[in-house]
Amino acid sequence: MTAISMKDLRKSYGSLEVIHGIDIDVGSGEFVALVGPSGCGKSTLLRMISGLEPISAGQMSFDDQRVNDLSPAQRQIAMVFQSYALYPHMSVRKNLSFGLENLRMDRAEINRRVDAAAKMLAIDGYLDRRPKALSGGQRQRVAIGRAIVRQPRVFLFDEPLSNLDAKLRVQTRSEITKLHKQLKTTMIYVTHDQVEAMTMAQKIVVLNKGKVEQIGRPLDLFERPANLFVAGFIGSPRMNLYPGKVASTGSDGVTLDSAYLGRFLVPGTGIDVQSGDDVIIGLRPSHLKLGPATPGAGGGTMTVEQVESMGHETFVYGRTGQSDELTIVHVPGHFEAETGSSLDFTFNPAFAHLFSSVDGRSLKGARM
Amino acid sequence: MSAPTSVAPVVVARGERIGDGLDAVMRIVEVPMATVQRLLGHARMPYVFILPNMLLFTVFVFVPVGLAIAYAFTGGTNLLIWDRPFVGLENFKALLDCGSYLEPSTCRYNLFWTAVHNTWWYTLLNTLGTLFFALVTALVLNRLTRGRGFFRAVFFYPVLLSPVVVGLIWQWFLAREGLLNGFLTDWFDTRIIFLLEVGWSRAWVVYVSIWFHMGFFMLIILAGLQAIPRDIYEAAEIDGTSQWRQFWCLTLPLLLPNLLVVTVLLLIRSVQVFDEAWVLTNGGGPGTANTFIVQFIYQTAFSPDLRLYGLASAASVLMGIALLVLTLSQLWLAKKAEV
Amino acid sequence: MIAFLTRTRHAGRFDLTDWLAWGWAILGTLVVAIPIAWAVISSLKTEAEINSFPPALVPRAAQTITVDGQAKPLSMWVRTMPDGSEQTVALLRRIGLSATVLDPSKPEETFRVPVAELRQLKEFHLQWSNYSEPMKQFNFLRYLWNTVFVTVVATVLTLLLNSMAAFALSKYRFAGRNAMFALILSTMMIPLSVIMVPAFMVIVGLNLADNLWGVILSTVSTPTGVFLLRQYMLTIPDDLIEAARVDAASEFRIYWRIVLPLCAPALAVLAIFSVIWRWNDFLWPLIVLSSPENYTLQIGLSSLQGQFNVQWHYILAMTVVTLLPVTVVFLFLQKYITEGVASSGVK
The missing domain is CATH 2.40.50.140 (Nucleic acid-binding proteins)
Structure with a gap:
């Protein structure tokens, strides 16, 4: 359980600034969704939280500890990628255990965690298969499983449902919500789909052009949009x-x-x-x-x-x-x-x- | 990218155990590399990865390029550069000192000019010959509906042989007791010692080179032919274009960029002729009939009684300039071909 | 009739141009195959056969017979008698124009006949000792071992170092990346023949002259290899590398456990090329290596040929040994090699 605080975060590539001073506080154990149209900077922000993207200015803290210069591993985060990024040459078991082996964890502990996660996600029947032999939904679970076994301080999701078909998407949505209730870990979830944000998150951050437009509970955003952008973005069909x-x-x-x-x-x-x-x-x-x-x-x-x-x-x-x-x-x-x-x-x-x-x-x- | 879906789980698991085994071995490298990463930070790691390669390139290519130029301006027979006296342009002057460039015997280093002349003729004949045979063979293979893969493999096979092997195989084929003389005796009651006669030996050197390298260029031309979209020909056929015109007005122009690149590549390779000719002719014989520039450089530098490193380097530099011009024109042509 | 110059035909009728195309292909096959086949056949002939003229198309050896009362086996001849009948005899000795022979069925009776009446009997025979003898006589096993050593070590190092460089060039952004890539590619333009003198000096300076490592180290970095692997690595999604980074893998571990296994197809192509290059290398080992115990096969082979008494039966046998590995590699990996060459234009 980790609280995250971002103070005036900025990101620039050369002279081009793409994130213009963002302040967000994520409570410990909270499920926060970052939404916005494509190109709004939500994925960049997530990558800055993960440590994959260096922070140009401002401060990022996990539980009051400055993490700006820490690597993803040192921040102890886990991430589910849009493409799942499963290692195609490794079995499901190896995909789950790879991260733990990198930490030189004890073999028995690795097996215990992998088996537990596999059971929880109902992928224990496929542990010796390669990702290619799995369906989209199964791959998605493996990607989540790979994050779970790490027992991270923060879960990061980068549009994890966008490669699933509509039916599976609804199903996985509720599973992720259930997972959050079970694990009670802080989760940050990036999506361009406001329905996902509205149904899953406890708090939504609406981003546009590298700036925060509004932060609030899902119903607040719907009922009291702070500006035209939020009003137009939240709610389907549009206002x-x-x-x-x-x-x-x-x-x-x-x-x-x-x-x-x-x-x-x-x-x-x-x-x-x-x-x-x-x-x-x-x-x-x-x-x-x-x-x-x-x-x-x-x-x-x-x-x-x-x-x-x-x-x-x-x-x-x-x-x-x-x-x-x-x-x-x-x-x-x-x-x-x-x-x-x-x-x-x-x-x-x-x-x-x-x-x-x-x-x-x-x-x-x-x-x- | 990854194993097909049919890979049985058992096999996957076994493969992974092997991987884990290798992993334990690699710890020897991994641990120090992880330490390096901690010390330097992850942003400097690409330099660590590229370092060994760049180091070897520097030592074995970049430094020698600089040295080659430096050597060309020094004299004497010492190998180490700091023991060698500076002689300015003397080596170049000596090489270029000639009564008439068309007549090697009037030159101070007539062997060099003989080599230049031999290389020039070889380059001309080899380029034209290889181009012709490679083009015709590519056209033939492109036309075959059956057996294309087989013939492509057959024609390409000599390319993979070593120059020594090729030289020896042909030396034996053309030998006094060789198969060719066997046929000649049977049919014409005559024997020719091919490799000891100036004209014959030169012709055979060119022929063997074509035999050796043709498959490579054929493959490139064939790839170019197969890149020509088929519907162009179908359109031409609907327009009632004759086969001749299809060849001259469609195939050839569309293939031209490809052929130009092949031609320059051939020129670059031909200028550097050495190994197979050296083995085939027992070191450039008869006399100096098949002595080429690279052989001149090699002998001038490494013959125990010569060791004229400066002169050899000057010749290298001259050849390097010629090659550079050819290479740049190739890059230029390749770029133009892409557009 | 010029139709065959234009394109792949539609299936259907078989006309003159098809005959020409097939004629060319088959003739070409013969041109490629005959000299090689001739060398292989000749490598199995006895020394006497190889020097006899006109050459026989199959390897043969003199037929012999063991006759009671004679210590050594005797060679078999056919005697054509003046009346035209033929008789098989065994030759005891030959003096000038007459020979002493005997009839194998009556070994006690010897008689003299003119040489002109005799014709030697030969039988099919493969002289395998051409292959085994040079192994003992010319240190050929040593050459073979040196070549295998150079080929294997250089290929392993090439794969390792080139893939590391390619990894850096394809999966990182860093200052000087493009410049370094351009520098590496530029070495394609500098052939060995231009820099052989100073390159040898570098070898001497590093104390690697007449040393197999001198041959290996200078050939390990190949622009072709770096280029080939870089292009392949560009197709590996960056997500995988970031996922591994999130998974707490060190950069080297990402290279070793993620990128390298995923590059296996490109590594295989480079490995094939590297093996063929190193196996066939001639000029550079010729310059670097000076003592026979360090010779590679190619140098050893070419030095045999320069000897005073050319022993073609041994040379040809060793030529066959030398071309065999490349041939086997080609037979099995023909498709990859020709496609690799056609797509990348490297040899």
Whole structure:
């Protein structure tokens, strides 16, 4: 159980800085997910934590011990690679024991740990096979097993599920969560898939362009995104965004005017706007309802372009006025609509998110 | 990259036990190397890995290159460079001192110029001959639908023989009592001592070289031929292009970059002719009819009664310059061929 | 008819150009095979046979017979008598133009006949002693041992050192990497023939003249080997190396346990080449080695030929011994060798 703290971490290649001062605290035994679009620096950050990538500036500590200049082995971390990186010329057993042999561990202890890990991951039937003779899911388990036997201070996962098919991915997701509950070791998990982050992590760090956009519990990020980026990144399908203007402010809330949604009052206090400000209004597809607007609620009309029904739920994509982006409405159950037909939709203004059209930050007092 | 899936677990396990055994042995190297890594840090390890190789290259290639130039400007018969007097351009002057470069007997070192002349003729004939036979053989093999692998192996086989073996095999074949003279006696009632007649021996030296090295160049040309996409010919056929035109307008131009590289490679190799000719002709005979530049350098430097290291090095430097020009043109051609 | 100049044909009819192609291939095969076959056949002939002319196509030896009352076996001859009938006789001795012979069935009666009436009887015979004799007589076992020593040690060192250099060049970033790679490749442009004099001086300076190690050390570093292995190592995923690093393996252990085993195919190709190069080396050992007990096969063989009395029956037998290992290697690994040459352009 190890707590990790990163203070103003930077990474540059020559004059090009790719990680611009990152501060993250990972509690002991916590499961943290690093998410962000590809190229956001999340893998680089993970490699800096592992010790594979030198740290250009800032400080990285494990339990208050500075580890900037320690090798991966000295940091006692274990890592599961995206490609699994199993040694193709070694049997599964050897793959698991190699790291322990490097530490000159006693042979009996090595066997004990390998057998225990193999049993736990249900790979004890394949110990004498080469990785090539295993299925994708089995390889994945071996990669995890190789990390487990080391009994590391920190587990690092670099997009470990991206090479699995959808069904296996769901299954492995819950297994990793179970593993964390069992081992209670600190885990840091990199993914570009926000569903993985939302379902597995206790804490999510959203990264973009080498900077932290928001850190928080999964539901916090969903309900109170700190800025437009997080709002757009977390949640699937994405949040609907509309331009709007502040008509007036008052003690009961803010009245907004939008070409697409009409005029409506967003209740709440501490909304950081002034009358006449340009804002961006964000609405999750699940917060939109089909039907005519009721007084006091916002609403609009869209021309249906596409309907995606999955049986138990349906997403309706439509164009609102001259908007560039399609409005997405989530309808529970099966729903059908003609392409080109007009549909009214409405929403409860209390669920509306407000963002500054200048810098994209949330105006509704989201927790950072 | 790794064993096929069919490898039985038992075999895998056994292989691993052997690996572990080797591992124990390697501890002898591993432990000091791990210590080195602790002392130097992991970032300096690549230098440790590359060091032995670079050291050997330095000692046996880079230093000699420098020394070759230094030797060329010194005289005397001492081997160690610090015992040798500086003579400036004297060695080069001596080598180049000639009444007429076309007539070796008018030169101060007529053996050198004889060698240059012999090498020149050899290079010309060997390059053209090898190119011709390699090209035709490659075209033939490319055309064969059956037996290609077999014939490719047969034609390549001589390349792997040693120059000494090749020289001896052919010396025996051409000997007074050899097979060829046996046939000549049977059919024409005559015997020719091929390797003791100037004209014949020169022709046979070229022939044996072609026999020896042709397979290598054939293989390169064949690879080039097989890289030509087949659909080009199909398109030409649909256009009604005759076979002749397909050869002249498609095959040859597409193969040209490959052929140019092969030609320069041949030139570079030919200039350095020594071993098989030396063995075949018993040291360059008859007389000096088959004495080539490398043999001149070797004899001038290492004959017990000569030991003219400076003169030999000057000749080396001159040959090195010629080779450098050829090599650079090869690199240039190879680069152009890639584009 | 020129169609055969253009391309691989479609299967189907067999026309004139096919005949020409097959003719060329078969003729070429004969041109390659006959001199080698002739050397192999001749290496099994007796000394007397090898010097007789015109040469026989099969190895033969004089037929002999042991006759009662004669200490040594006698050679068998056919006597063609003036009336045309033939008789088999054994030759006792020959003086000038007449010979003393006897009829093997009546060994007591000897008689004199003109030599012109006699024709020797020969039988198929393989003279294996051509192979065993030089082993005793010319120190050939010593040459063989020296060559095997040089070949094995140089190949092992080549694989080890070249793969280490290739590992550094392919799996690390470090200052001077590209410069060092360029330097190594540049040595391809410097043939031995240009630097043999100073290279020999270096050998003398290192006190390695007339020493097998002098032959070995200077050939261990090969630009071809470094290049070949580097290209192969570039295909090994970096993830594996990082995984090993996370697994607490030292850099040398990564090289030894991860990279080297994964390079096995490239190492095998280099090993084959290295064995053939070192086995066939001639000029450099010729310069470095001076005393016969240090000769390699190639030097020993060429020195035999320079001797006053050329004993071709021994030379040819030893030539066959010398070409045998390369031939065996080629027979088994033909595919790898030709593909290796075709793809990398090295020999």
